[in-house]
Amino acid sequence: MKQVLDRRYQTRPLQNWNKCRELRLKYYQDVASARQQGKLLIGGSAGGLSILPSGLGNAVWFGGETYGATVGADPAFSYPCMEATEAAGLGRDTCVYFRNYFGSMLLDKYYFGGSFPKADFYVQSHSCDVHSKWYQAASEHFGVPFFGIDMPPGPWGEDRTEERVNYFAGQLLDAIDWMEKVSGRKYDDEKFARAVINEWESARLWAEICVLNQTVPAPLDQKSMLVLFLPMMVLRGTDRSLEFYRELKAEVEERVRDGIAALATERYRYLHEGIPPWHFLRVFRILEEYGAVSLGSLYMFAMAGHWDVGEDGVWRPLPPFERLGVQFKNREDIARFYAETYIGNINYQGSFWSAAVKSRQVLQIYDQWHAEGVVMHLNRGCKGTGGYMLENRLELIKAGIPVVAYEGNAADRRDFDEAQVIDRLESFVESQGLTKISRE
């Protein structure tokens, strides 16, 4: 029997929603048309080192993971892509974003129409077990140059920083010299500095937006946030991205002030840990029918946000760039600052490398965001972000936190059993004492 609620929060659509979708579509069109417009098209990880080529000017970065996720969200397009990758001899347990991207490339079919965009060159760090090889293989497919950057493994310990930062920054400087040679363009350090500052500010604003979701009722739901964090992944370091996050933050602050909820029937708050199944984002809507709102996740907060996690473990957005007192005197200064920011990312420092650190991070988010339960996606498509999940589950249970885990794949619908997942989620919310809410 559906429950009739006697209290509902006010809600309204996000004004910045359509703007975000337009930015996304425009970005993918830019990727397709970059070379015809005389722009450089550079390939590598979404987010990743995308701001590094900014100094070359007039360039578009084609990020692989967001594209892989986009393809994976549409099984009709995705299946032939993954089959093409597998037919080329790559295992089904390889990164699912890679399989979607690579198959799309092998079939020469771009999801947004036309041929698969050929990059002028690729630049990539070893941020996980697949990344470098991914773009090396793409460069070999197109016969274009590739530059790989060795990434110091995390998490940082007592003997960290100087050596690691210098090691990474040195390679960034080498990459800049290399890009000048292969592109024939002169590298402009001012443009690089501007992109680094834009990235810092956008990521910091994203963290502030995430913090606003600690409010009860939550002004945003995770399904929407998974779209709203896309500019950080595909337009990192650009003026457009910074402008978007300034406007979004102002809007979310307004929602908090006016008590506007993402879910009018909010009565249960949870975290959805792990990359979601992009082909089945309905997981969030199913739980909303019970009045359960997802507040975010370690993955989503950390992948796009700049955070200061102090000794007390509390997650705080990093301060504005101007308050850091950083002065760039030369390219080396910019590269060093960028290197420290890049390898200091929460994801690289925690979830990729240490079950214990990741558990602490999830527990902290759980407390700070006033969650009451955790839903975990055991994503079989990503070794990096999907690591340690069952260890994390045990730690959460030890702390008395209700957890449900469901198995699936972020972008391979073949690994996803819809009936079983729905049944598991419904069993979980029932065990939390929730029943479906009437629309009345």
Next chain:
Amino acid sequence: MITAGVDVGAETVKVVILKDGEVLASSIVKAGLDRQKSAEEAMGNALNAAKISKSNIQKITATGIGRKEISWATDMVTEIAAAAKGANKLFPSARTVIDIGAEESRGVKVNADGKVIDFAKNEKCAAGVGSFVESMSRAIETTVEQMGPLSLKSDKIIPMNVTCVVFAESEVVSLIHAKQTKEDIARAIHEAIATRTTSMVRRVGIEKDIALIGGVANNPGVIERLTQHLGTAPLVPKDPQLVGALGAALLAAS
């Protein structure tokens, strides 16, 4: 108050009718492709046995994997909630409920009121559930009903693959070629089910008493192997496959 629970499972549809919390009648029919029709048949049989008409029932709660297909149900609950409630009614001391059906097995941790505290389910493969036993019985040319009694005649432990039904069947074929007896193979199959089930239930923590429900609880071979692995004999009701429907009927009344 008269209520009914309808458990639409993968193999059978079960109906329990309650009057003021006590069982008036029950029914089990084979689930066909048309679950709605099978449910109608099961409900018809139960109504006849109870000598009442459908209009006498105030509330009908559906459960089971096909619960959403029952248009005439007034409410729905998951199998987990139904299993916990039903087992709690029959065995109030049970804190762990193991439910092994045709296509799913579940471990449920419950409190004294039959409320679900935590649960675990088998993942995508049917190894370790009812359809596995059925498939293996065909492989050794016996009936599913004979599997339990056969295995009780063996005292041999043969390790067997438990991750996949298809691979397990290949392994059974190998065992047949290796001249292992039907009794030993049946025991190996039940051993495989018991290890897989125990491992799943450990995810929620095993706390006594343990109730064993679902169609597979009719198999003495599984009970014997589970007793060994759990370190205690599970409590098994008279009609273990009806417990989900009983729980649904109880939840309808609550």
